[in-house]
Structure formats: C-alpha cells, structure tokens
Amino acid sequence: MSYKKRIDGRKFDELRKIEAKVGVIPNADGSAYFKIGDTEAYACVYGPKHLYPKFLQNPTKGVLRCNYNMMPFSGSGDRVRPGPSRRSKEISLVTEKALLPVVNLDDFPNAVVDVFIEFPQTDAGSRCAGICAASMALADAGIVMKDLVAAVSVGKVDDALVVDLNYNEESFEGEVADIPVAVIPSTGEFTLLQMDGIIDKDRLLKALDTAKKVAEKIVKIQREALKNKFEIKGA
Amino acid sequence: MSESKLNVSEKEIVVPGEILATGMSYLPSYGTYRQGQNILASRTGLMRIEGKVLKIIPVSGLYLPKRGDVIIGKVVDVNFSGWSVNTNSAYVAMLSIKDASSDFIPKGADLTRFFGIGDYILTKITNVTSQNLVDLTMKGPGLKKLVSGRIVKVNSNKVPRIIGKQGSMVSMIKNSTGCNIIVGQNGLIWVKGSPKDEILAVKAINKIEKESHFSGLTERIKKFIDTYKR
Numbered sequence: 001m002s003y004k005k006r007i008d009g010r011k012f013d014e015l016r017k018i019e020a021k022v023g024v025i026p027n028a029d030g031s032a033y034f035k036i037g038d039t040e041a042y043a044c045v046y047g048p049k050h051l052y053p054k055f056l057q058n059p060t061k062g063v064l065r066c067n068y069n070m071m072p073f074s075g076s077g078d079r080v081r082p083g084p085s086r087r088s089k090e091i092s093l094v095t096e097k098a099l100l101p102v103v104n105l106d107d108f109p110n111a112v113v114d115v116f117i118e119f120p121q122t123d124a125g126s127r128c129a130g131i132c133a134a135s136m137a138l139a140d141a142g143i144v145m146k147d148l149v150a151a152v153s154v155g156k157v158d159d160a161l162v163v164d165l166n167y168n169e170e171s172f173e174g175e176v177a178d179i180p181v182a183v184i185p186s187t188g189e190f191t192l193l194q195m196d197g198i199i200d201k202d203r204l205l206k207a208l209d210t211a212k213k214v215a216e217k218i219v220k221i222q223r224e225a226l227k228n229k230f231e232i233k234g235a
Numbered sequence: 236m237s238e239s240k241l242n243v244s245e246k247e248i249v250v251p252g253e254i255l256a257t258g259m260s261y262l263p264s265y266g267t268y269r270q271g272q273n274i275l276a277s278r279t280g281l282m283r284i285e286g287k288v289l290k291i292i293p294v295s296g297l298y299l300p301k302r303g304d305v306i307i308g309k310v311v312d313v314n315f316s317g318w319s320v321n322t323n324s325a326y327v328a329m330l331s332i333k334d335a336s337s338d339f340i341p342k343g344a345d346l347t348r349f350f351g352i353g354d355y356i357l358t359k360i361t362n363v364t365s366q367n368l369v370d371l372t373m374k375g376p377g378l379k380k381l382v383s384g385r386i387v388k389v390n391s392n393k394v395p396r397i398i399g400k401q402g403s404m405v406s407m408i409k410n411s412t413g414c415n416i417i418v419g420q421n422g423l424i425w426v427k428g429s430p431k432d433e434i435l436a437v438k439a440i441n442k443i444e445k446e447s448h449f450s451g452l453t454e455r456i457k458k459f460i461d462t463y464k465r
Contacts, residue, residue, distance in 0.1 A: 140295060142293050142294070143296070144277050
C-alpha cells in the first residue's frame with residue numbers, strides 16, 4: 001500500500017489553514033493567537049521584569065522562560081493533565097531553545113521575559129504552532145529580535161514526503177516520520193529539529209528543504225498579523 | 236558595487252526580520268541591524284528614514300530607565316538607607332536618604348514620615364548603571380510626593396504624544412478640564428481636579444493613547460472634551 005492521496009485531501013506540500021492574530025490578551029505585554037488546522041495556540045509574553053529567585057538571574061543578559069501547556073480537554077483522546085509533565089517540560093525547553101537565537105535581551109540583565117503558551121485545542125503540530133505564536137507575541141511585546149521564527153512539521157507518511165502532518169497522518173499505519181522544525185527565515189538556520197519515526201538521509205534533507213520553503217509562507221502570515229495590529233487605520 | 240534599494244517607506248509599520256534596504260549606501264541605526272548586504276528590522280515599530288540613516292521608532296515595549304528622565308514612581312519598600320521605588324519598568328529604583336529631601340534626615344529616623352509604602356512620587360533619575368541599577372533624587376524643581384488625585388498608566392512610547400509639541404496637548408487638557416496633570420516619562424500620569432473633571436481628563440488621555448497615530452490629534456481631543464462637557 002502506498003500513500004497517494006492525503007487523508008484530508010491536501011496537496012503534499014500544502015499547509016493546513018492558518019489564522020493569526022496579535023494582541024489578543026489585553027493584560028499581557030504582548031500576545032498572539034496562531035491557529036493551524038485544528039491546532040490552536042495562545043501565547044502571552046510578560047516582561048521584561050525582575051527575576052526571582054535570585055539564583056536564576058543572569059547578570060550579563062535577560063533570561064527567556066517558556067511554558068507550554070495543553071488544556072485538559074484539548075486533545076482528541078482522554079483528559080490531558082495540565083501543568084508540568086515529562087512531555088510539557090520537554091516542549092517548554094525546546095520552545096525556549098528555538099526562540100533564544102533570535103531574541104536579544106542584552107539590555108535587560110537580571111530580568112526575565114516570561115512566555116506562556118496555552119492550547120485550547122490540538123491536532124498534532126502543537127509545538128510548532130506554539131513557537132509561531134510565541135515569536136509573534138515577543139515581537140508584539142517590543143522585544144529586540146533578529147527575526148521571527150516560523151515552525152512547521154515535515155515528514156514522511158509511507159512513501160510520500162508531506163508537510164504539516166495532522167493527527168490522522170501521525171498515527172497512520174505504516175512507516176511514518178514526523179519532524180518538527182523551526183526556521184529563522186532571514187538566514188535559513190534551523191533552531192528546532194526533532195523527529196519521531198524513521199527516515200533515510202536523502203529524504204530527510206529533501207524534507208528539510210521543503211520546510212524552509214514552507215516557513216517563508218508562514219512567516220508572511222505572521223508578519224501580516226503583526227502589521228495588522230499596529231497599522232494606521234483611518235488616519 | 237551593486238546598487239542600493241529601499242524596500243520601505245516613511246512611517247510604515249515594520250516587524251522584526253523584515254528587509255528594509257539592500258546595499259551598502261544605507262546605514263542601520265536604532266532598531267535595525269546589518270546582515271551582509273541587507274539592513275533588517277529588529278523591532279516592531281514605525282519606520283523613520285533620515286537621509287541614508289534607517290531607524291525604527293518602537294510602538295510597544297516596556298519603559299527603559301534613562302538618566303535625566305522625570306518619572307512617577309511608586310514606593311514599594313522602605314529600607315535602612317532609603318526607599319525602593321517601582322518605576323513601571325523591569326527594574327526597581329533606589330531613592331537614598333541623602334537625595335530624598337532638602338531637610339536633614341538624622342540617622343535612624345522613621346523614614347515613613349517622608350514617604351510610606353504605596354505613595355506615588357514625582358522623581359528624577361540621576362544615574363543608571365550597566366546592570367540597570369537606578370538611582371533617584373527628589374532634589375529639583377517640582378519634584379514632590381503626589382498627594383490625592385489619580386494615576387493613569389499608558390504605554391511609555393505614547394508619552395510624547397500625550398505631552399504634544401512644546402506641551403501643547405497636555406496644556407490643552409489642563410485648560411479645558413481644569414485638572415492639574417503631571418506626565419512621567421515612564422508612562423504614569425497623575426491627574427488631580429474635581430472627580431468629574433478627573434474622569435474626563437482620564438478619558439481624554441486614554442483616547443490619545445488609542446488614537447496616537449492620527450494627525451491633528453490635539454484638535455480631535457479638544458473637540459472630544461468640548462462635546463463631553465456639554
């Protein structure tokens with residue numbers, strides 16, 4: 001058997017439908033909403049603010065702290081226990097590492113920028129949606145950053161290289177590789193690269209190439225959303 | 236050498252990572268950086284083009300303490316040697332005894348007699364270190380404890396619009412509402428008058444913050460206040 005047509009009818013290099021909004025949470029210093037297919041992410045940024053406990057402070061530059069959290073009934077299966085778990089702590093960590101290369105917190109020694117990412121609904125690719133939302137929220141909060149970060153999952157379902165896997169494809173019977181990547185579009189560097197499954201080297205390189213191309217599309221939507229918030233209307 | 240090209244126009248909103256210009260004949264300034272041939276944005280803000288110099292006026296972000304700024308702070312703690320003051324930025328500032336008053340304060344005096352926790356003060360930043368330790372002073376014209384009235388918080392990037400050209404905006408609000416208004420550079424604003432006037436002034440200030448990008452803003456706000464009064 002081979003994977004000729006995608007389960008939801010998309011083309012192999014087609015993303016799910018994306019919606020992005022900036023400034024959705026008034027109390028936060030910066031916030032963003034990113035929806036890709038049925039995966040929805042809210043990111044809020046607080047700070048820079050003073051960091052306690054003191055031993056976490058860095059006197060040379062500010063600290064970035066990310067928190068990934070799935071809401072209790074956000075998955076398609078059982079209730080997810082919210083709060084820190086083995087999985088959510090790992091994703092918080094890789095999100096932080098994915099964003100750190102672009103943000104510049106040199107002006108804020110001993111301070112912290114907190115990023116909270118919440119998922120009311122998920123359907124695979126949540127860490128990528130979270131990173132996309134978080135980078136928009138950071139830009140909204142006026143943090144100095146080199147570029148936005150666009151994240152997407154690529155991979156292999158049976159024989160076919162696909163972009164932006166949904167849950168049905170992730171759990172496809174047969175050989176599946178799910179590779180979430182985050183890209184800095186201006187330099188083409190990867191800041192996140194993880195994988196579930198098996199893939200050979202040629203296909204991996206090809207998949208990463210398509211990821212770069214698709215990231216361009218995502219970052220366009222992110223920029224559009226950011227501009228929408230600040231754009232001068234009716235002046 | 237390849238030719239230079241500008242990709243943006245004056246007053247356009249730009250976001251981090253956007254390529255503003257290519258070629259070596261443009262110069263990166265505040266909020267921008269060079270990467271090879273390109274100049275990219277590193278902040279969200281309004282584009283400013285001054286000849287060959289490209290810079291970004293930020294539209295969001297927290298207040299960064301700057302030496303010489305007159306700000307409104309809130310006393311959050313009283314120590315042996317002075318007061319800790321919240322400056323509406325990432326850092327808490329220090330006001331030491333010797334800078335707190337022109338009167339002599341003896342050692343061991345009860346410092347809450349001067350400023351207690353929760354008091355708002357109009358104060359000036361005398362020094363900011365590389366680690367962003369902030370020193371304050373109360374010695375200077377007009378610097379004082381702010382008694383009664385109310386405090387409004389706005390985005391510190393909007394403060395120039397609230398003050399207006401040579402203070403035109405703030406004096407217009409003062410005159411037409413009859414309130415006493417002090418604007419701190421950190422985005423805290425103190426308003427004092429009769430309760431009704433205070434509410435009107437606060438409404439006007441919030442309107443300025445929301446519509447700061449409109450041209451002819453002073454006229455707009457004046458009209459708003461006039462229609463509201465009637």
